[in-house]
Amino acid sequence: METQLLDTIIVISGLSLLIVFLFNKLKIPTIVGFLLTGVMVGPHGLGLVKAIKEVHVLAEIGVILLVFATGIEFSFQKLLKMKKLSIIGGFCQVILTTIFVFLIAKLGGKSTGTAIFLGLAISHTSTAIMLKILQARGESDSPHGHASLAVSLFQDIASVAMMLFVPLLAGEIAASEFLKTLSILSAVWLVPWLFYQVLRTRSYELFMISIVGVCFAVAWLTSMAGLSLALGAFLAGLIVSESKYSKQILSNVLPFRDVFTSFFFVSVGMLVDIRFILEQPFLILAVALVVLFLKAMIASVVILSLGLTLRAAVLGGILLCQVGEFSFILAQTGLPYNLLTPKDYQWLLALVVVTMTIAPFLMQLAPYLISAILKLPVPKRWKGIGDVLQEKKENPLHDHVIIIGFGVNGRNLAQVCKSAGISYVIIELNAKTVKEESLKGEPILYGDATQAVVLEHAAIQNARVAVVAISDPEATLRITEVLREIHSQIHIITRIRYMQEINRLYSLGANEVIPEELEASVEIFTRVLKKYLVPKEEIEKFISEIRLQNYQMMRPLSTQPAFFSHVQLNMANFEINAMRLQSDSPFIGKSLAEIDMRKKYGITVLAIRRKLETISNPEPSILLEANDVLICMGSPSHIAAIAVHFGK
Structure with a gap:
C-alpha cells in the first residue's frame, strides 16, 4: 500500500513518455498523448493504475497551477491594446459559438442550463496547441497569428465569467457569493507588499513557499465561498500579475505546472470510457468535424468583419476551431451541479480529444483552401484590395523598389531609400498603418501582396527590386512565387527567420534570401571581435568569408537561368x-x-x-x-x- 502511489507515478510516467515521444514525431499535440495514456492505464482501459484517488489529487493540484499560471500571464493592458480584435472579436466568437451550440443542443432535447453550459465549454480554444502551431510555422507575428491570439486572450478572461456562471445555471448560488469573490480581489494590494517583504530576506525557499501559499490560499477562499478551486487559482494569478514580481513568479511556477498538469490530462483520460467511443466512432468523428467547421466558420467571419483579409480570416478560423483543455476544467466544475449527465461528459471528452488531434493537420490544408476560395467572386477587400489602393497616374513609378511589409525592416529600408534618392512604394496589410503613414507622406498602398492585382498597382513591371520584409513564412513563399510569375527580371530579396527555409525560396525565384539567424550570428561575432580589438579589415574579411561559405552552401544548383537586372554573371566568387x-x-x-x-x-x-x-x-x-x-x-x-x- 505504501508504494501504490509510487507504482502509479512510474507507470504513468513511463507510458506517457513513450506515447508523447511517438506523438511528437507524428506532430500530434502532447495533450492528446497524455489523454491517451490516461485511457490506457485507467479503469476503462488496461486497469494498470490502482491509486485512482491519489491521481485525482495530483490532477487537482495541476488544475490549480495551470489556471494560476494563466492568470499571471493575463494582461489587462494587452487586452486593451488589442481591444478591437480581443474584446470585440473575442466576445463575438464566444457568444456566437455558444448560441449555435445552444440551439443544436436544444434541438437534441437538452435542458436550457445544459445547452448553455455545452456552448460555453465548446467555445474555448487550446491556447497551448495554437501557440505551438504558430511557433512551429514561424507565424506568431503574422496577421492571423495576432488575431487568433487576441481572441484567445479574451477567452482567458471569459473563463472567469464562465466559472462564475456555472453555479447560476444550476440556480445554487446567491449574489452574495459574488461579493465574497470580489472581496478576495482586495488582496491585490496586500500580495505585492507580502512578496516585497519575502524578497528582502533573499531566501529562494521562502519565496517559493509564499507563491504556493498565495495560490492555494486564494483557491481555498473561493472554495469556501461556494465557488470552484480553479476560479480561485485564476483570481490568485490575476492578483500576482499586477505586481512587479510576476515574471519571476511565473518562471518559478512553470516547471511545477507542467508536471502536475500532465497528471490532470492523464486523470481526464482515465475518465474516458473507451467502449463509448468504440460503439460509435463514425458518429463521434462526424460530430467533431461539424464542431470544427462551425467554430472555424464563426471565427473566420468574426475576423473578416474586423477588417482583416480572407486569408488571415481563414487561417485564424482554423487555429481557433479546436476545443481547448479549459473545457475539461469547466466540465469538472459543472459536474457537481448536475449540468452534465455521464453521457454528456463522455461526448464532451471525445470531442475535445478528436478536435485537438485533427486541428494541427488542418493547417496543412489551409493554402489549398484559401486558393480555392480566392478564385470565387468575393469582394475585393476580402482579397486585400481596398479602396485605399490607388495608383498615382501623375507620378508613374519607374525603376523603383517595392517594399512589402512596413515593420522594422521595411521602415529602415524606406528611410535609406529616401535618403539615397531611390524611389519606392510600400505594400502593407495593416489598414491603420497605411492610414497613419499615408498622412505622413509615405508612398504606401493597402493590399495583400499575394494578389497579383495588388502588385500591378505597385507598378511591378517597372520595378527593379522587390523586398519581401514580412514575418509570415507561408505568405513570403506565395509572394515570391507571384512576383516571379509576373516579372521574370525583377530582383527579389526576401527575409526569412530560419536557414532551413532558404532552398524553397530560391526554387520559387528569389535572388537573395536573408536568414535572420545567420545575420544575427554575424553581428554577434563582429561585436565579440571588436571587443578583442581585432582590426576592422580582418573583421570584414571574416564576415565576407562566413557569408560566402553559408550562402554558397545553402543555395542549390539550378538549371534555370539566373535573374539579374543589368549584368549577367556566372561567377559565384565575384x-x-x-x-x-x-x-x-x-x-x-x-x-x-x-x-x-x-x-x-x-x-x-x-x-x-x-x-x-x-x-x-x-x-x-x-x-x-x-x-x-x-x-x-x-x-x-x-x-x-x-x-x-x-x-x-
Missing part, C-alpha cells in the same frame, strides 16, 4: 559593390590609370556615379573626386581589402 570615396581617401585626385585597381587590387571599376551623373566604362584618365561612388566588381576578399583605401 560580387558588385558600390563604394563611396571619403574626403580622406588617398585615391582622390588620382586617375584610374595611376591607381591601377585591376592589377594591384584585383578590382574592376564598371562605372562612377558623380552627383547626378553616371559615367559608364570610365576612361583610365578620369580623375577621382571626393564623394564619387565607384561601382566595383571583384571577389569579396578583394573588395574588403580595397575598402580601407576609400576612407573612413
Whole structure:
C-alpha cells in the first residue's frame, strides 16, 4: 500500500513518455498523448493504475497551477491594446459559438442550463496547441497569428465569467457569493507588499513557499465561498500579475505546472470510457468535424468583419476551431451541479480529444483552401484590395523598389531609400498603418501582396527590386512565387527567420534570401571581435568569408537561368559593390590609370556615379573626386581589402 502511489507515478510516467515521444514525431499535440495514456492505464482501459484517488489529487493540484499560471500571464493592458480584435472579436466568437451550440443542443432535447453550459465549454480554444502551431510555422507575428491570439486572450478572461456562471445555471448560488469573490480581489494590494517583504530576506525557499501559499490560499477562499478551486487559482494569478514580481513568479511556477498538469490530462483520460467511443466512432468523428467547421466558420467571419483579409480570416478560423483543455476544467466544475449527465461528459471528452488531434493537420490544408476560395467572386477587400489602393497616374513609378511589409525592416529600408534618392512604394496589410503613414507622406498602398492585382498597382513591371520584409513564412513563399510569375527580371530579396527555409525560396525565384539567424550570428561575432580589438579589415574579411561559405552552401544548383537586372554573371566568387570615396581617401585626385585597381587590387571599376551623373566604362584618365561612388566588381576578399583605401 505504501508504494501504490509510487507504482502509479512510474507507470504513468513511463507510458506517457513513450506515447508523447511517438506523438511528437507524428506532430500530434502532447495533450492528446497524455489523454491517451490516461485511457490506457485507467479503469476503462488496461486497469494498470490502482491509486485512482491519489491521481485525482495530483490532477487537482495541476488544475490549480495551470489556471494560476494563466492568470499571471493575463494582461489587462494587452487586452486593451488589442481591444478591437480581443474584446470585440473575442466576445463575438464566444457568444456566437455558444448560441449555435445552444440551439443544436436544444434541438437534441437538452435542458436550457445544459445547452448553455455545452456552448460555453465548446467555445474555448487550446491556447497551448495554437501557440505551438504558430511557433512551429514561424507565424506568431503574422496577421492571423495576432488575431487568433487576441481572441484567445479574451477567452482567458471569459473563463472567469464562465466559472462564475456555472453555479447560476444550476440556480445554487446567491449574489452574495459574488461579493465574497470580489472581496478576495482586495488582496491585490496586500500580495505585492507580502512578496516585497519575502524578497528582502533573499531566501529562494521562502519565496517559493509564499507563491504556493498565495495560490492555494486564494483557491481555498473561493472554495469556501461556494465557488470552484480553479476560479480561485485564476483570481490568485490575476492578483500576482499586477505586481512587479510576476515574471519571476511565473518562471518559478512553470516547471511545477507542467508536471502536475500532465497528471490532470492523464486523470481526464482515465475518465474516458473507451467502449463509448468504440460503439460509435463514425458518429463521434462526424460530430467533431461539424464542431470544427462551425467554430472555424464563426471565427473566420468574426475576423473578416474586423477588417482583416480572407486569408488571415481563414487561417485564424482554423487555429481557433479546436476545443481547448479549459473545457475539461469547466466540465469538472459543472459536474457537481448536475449540468452534465455521464453521457454528456463522455461526448464532451471525445470531442475535445478528436478536435485537438485533427486541428494541427488542418493547417496543412489551409493554402489549398484559401486558393480555392480566392478564385470565387468575393469582394475585393476580402482579397486585400481596398479602396485605399490607388495608383498615382501623375507620378508613374519607374525603376523603383517595392517594399512589402512596413515593420522594422521595411521602415529602415524606406528611410535609406529616401535618403539615397531611390524611389519606392510600400505594400502593407495593416489598414491603420497605411492610414497613419499615408498622412505622413509615405508612398504606401493597402493590399495583400499575394494578389497579383495588388502588385500591378505597385507598378511591378517597372520595378527593379522587390523586398519581401514580412514575418509570415507561408505568405513570403506565395509572394515570391507571384512576383516571379509576373516579372521574370525583377530582383527579389526576401527575409526569412530560419536557414532551413532558404532552398524553397530560391526554387520559387528569389535572388537573395536573408536568414535572420545567420545575420544575427554575424553581428554577434563582429561585436565579440571588436571587443578583442581585432582590426576592422580582418573583421570584414571574416564576415565576407562566413557569408560566402553559408550562402554558397545553402543555395542549390539550378538549371534555370539566373535573374539579374543589368549584368549577367556566372561567377559565384565575384560580387558588385558600390563604394563611396571619403574626403580622406588617398585615391582622390588620382586617375584610374595611376591607381591601377585591376592589377594591384584585383578590382574592376564598371562605372562612377558623380552627383547626378553616371559615367559608364570610365576612361583610365578620369580623375577621382571626393564623394564619387565607384561601382566595383571583384571577389569579396578583394573588395574588403580595397575598402580601407576609400576612407573612413
